[in-house]
Amino acid sequence: MSTNNKTHLSLSKDEMKEYGYKIVDILAEHFDVINSKTVVGQGSRTEMDALLSEDIPYKATPAMEVLNHVTKDVLANVNLLSHPKFYSFVPSPSNFISAMSDSLATGFNIFSGSWSGSAAATKLEIITIHWLLKMFKFPVKTGGGIFTSGGSMANLTALATARNVKCGEDYSKSCIYLSDQAHSSNIKAIRVLGFKKEQVRIIPTDMEFKMSINKLKNAIAKDKLNGMKPFCILATAGTTNTGSVDPLDAIASICKKEKLWMHVDGAYGGGAILSADGRTLLKGIRKADSLTVDPHKWFFQPYEMGCLLVKNHKWLSKTFSEKPEYLRDVEGNKSEINFYDHGIQLTRRFRALKFYMSVKTFGLxxxxxxxxxxxxxxxxxxxxxxxxxxxxxxxxxxxxxxxxxxxxxxxxxxxxxxxxxxxxxxxxxxxxxxxxxxxxxxxxxxxxxxxxxxxxxxxxxxxxxxxxxxxxxxxxxxxx
Ligand SMILES: Cc1ncc(COP(=O)(O)O)c(C=O)c1O
CATH class of the missing domain: 3.90.1150.170 (Aspartate Aminotransferase, domain 1)
Structure with a gap:
């Protein structure tokens, strides 16, 4: 394969086809035989240094040679998180349709930040967010959400929103409650948002690894007596360690009584909403103000796809809207949502496509x-x-x-x-x-x-x- 149009970083149509078909062949083979592959592809730093270290390649290498090297030396040395015997952490049992959809989104290099950037892509994100709102019985009319790179970013986006809506500018005395089984991404988010250790209450869990409601109530009461301002309870629906679900109904009642924000981290367990038994376990999840779910976990999507759902989409736009002069021409009208106003990223990949195509193809x-x-x-x-x-x-x-x-x-x-x-x-x-x-x-x-x-x-x-x-x-x- 020649790379004759090098300064344009392009290939001829036939070269693209040859290269693309080869990649499809590799992927189809991978999906076909993954069950009999070795699940672990670990290598020490020394081994990887020996295999892969190289200097900056200023000169061209034939495309097939690069692809062969990657297939043989890179792809063969990774863990297979979609393998049936990958039991640890949270596996990612992805699917071929979504993998191909991701190639389309990347191939067309779709900008999913604004309506005018890609109207149909934005519309598909609205549609798929609405599907998720419906699944969790969140209000479709006022509700909203955004796809993120994963659960960590969804939790960060949620807590930034909660802080903005509940505390405004001064959050020096605000405190937040989460259990000792909550995911570490929440602690990272709290730190990134500038809360000090003294503003974070780690509530012990009971014998079933669920947040103790008695201890939670005691902590809130004590904080109020000490002049602190409770603003958010972060419940987990499917803890990473044990899959336990915090008592969501009881937490919702406390949030209502104390006027606190209820965030539910359902990054892991959220997918169980699809099943009748799962719905029973997740009872009360619909009462959350904000909810993290991770399509790249139990909705069978490849990385990176997390999602934040909120009861009121205006909370997101109030928290994240910025109006720089260079975006004035792409603002659009009110019905034309710009997702860059609903989260942290301006330039965003078209994540909704893989969710849309795989759910439509296989059926929910x-x-x-x-x-x-x-x-x-x-x-x-x-x-x-x-x-x-x-x-x-x-x-x-x-x-x-x-x-x-x-x-x-x-x-x-x-x-x-x-x-x-x-x-x-x-x-x-x-x-x-x-x-x-x-x-x-x-x-x-x-x-x-x-x-x-x-x-x-x-x-x-x-x-x-x-x-x-x-x-x-x-x-x-x-x-x-
Ligand atoms: C409960 C929970 N929350 C958040 C996360 C973080 O999600 P991500 O790894 O997609 O950033 C995880 C990851 O396993 C999780 O289990």
Missing amino acids: DAFREAVDYSLKLTEDLEELLRNSPHWEVVSPATLAVINYRYNPIKYNLSEKQLDKLNEYISKKIVNTREAVLVTTILQNQVVLRMCLINPRTTMDDIKETINLCEKYADEYLKAL
Whole structure:
């Protein structure tokens, strides 16, 4: 392939086709065989330095040579978060339609910041945001929202909005409440927004890892007596560790009584709204003022796609509108929304397209069935573990997350030995590159955590991994 039109950074039509088809072939193959691929692609810094370090390439390299190098040396050395045996953190079981839609959005290089920048793209963002508002029973008429790069940015956008609406300019005495299980992105957001440690209350959770309402009420009362100004409660709907959902109805009542902003971080658990069982667990979520959900988690989208929904779209525009002189000609009329006025980014990629195309192509019912499948799979795993003499369930199946540890009843292992044993199991599993199963800590115990939102994960996959765990546990116990 020649690169004859180098100064235009372009290829001929035939060259583009050859190159593009090759990439489609690589992707189709990837999606087809991903289940039998090695899930872990870890490499040390030294290994990656040896494989990939290079100087600035001033001169051209044939396009196919670059592509081959990337396929062989880069794509083969990454973790596959869409793999059925990627059980850790929050997997991202993406889909091919969305991957292709992203290529279209990038290929056309669509500017999704303003109506005049791309009217149809903005309209699709409005449509898809409305779908999400409806799913969560937020008011479609007054409500609004925005797609972001992920949950962290959605939480930051939400808290900036809450601060602006509730505190105005002076937030020196304002305080915010969140549980000890809330996601770290919220603490980052609070810090970025300039709140001091003394303005943040970390509320302990109960035995089910849900925010303690009694402790929350005590903290608010104490703050008011001390002259502080409570302004926001941040509830989590699907904590990262255990999938637990804070008592949303009770938190909503407190927010109403105390006139506080209610933000719900549903970045992980929000997708469960599609299923009847999930909706029961998420009861009260509709009462939030703002809600983070992450399409790149349980709505099966590739990175990067988060979303913030709000009860009143004017809260966003009041917080983020700026009117620089160089944008005066693209302002448009009131019905023509400029998403740059609803969030932090001016130049934004066309994220709505992949959501739109994949939901339309597969139908939302297929998404719902996938969520139902994962909820059931996790419950089945819980039953399997409970019926085994080797395993102890530390936190039960909740929103497709389960935590357990190897704790064989015939050995009388100390807590310290159990921690070491389970750490060993996890390390061995990851080192074999057969699965990604890492630990977390719950109530001072090291536990193995599985997040099973991938609809392509089967019970056979899980059993294979559990068998491997048992093999490594035996190995460890024999050496004791
Ligand atoms: C509950 C929760 N909130 C926020 C985030 C941050 O989302 P992102 O990684 O998309 O920025 C996560 C990520 O796992 C999460 O689980």
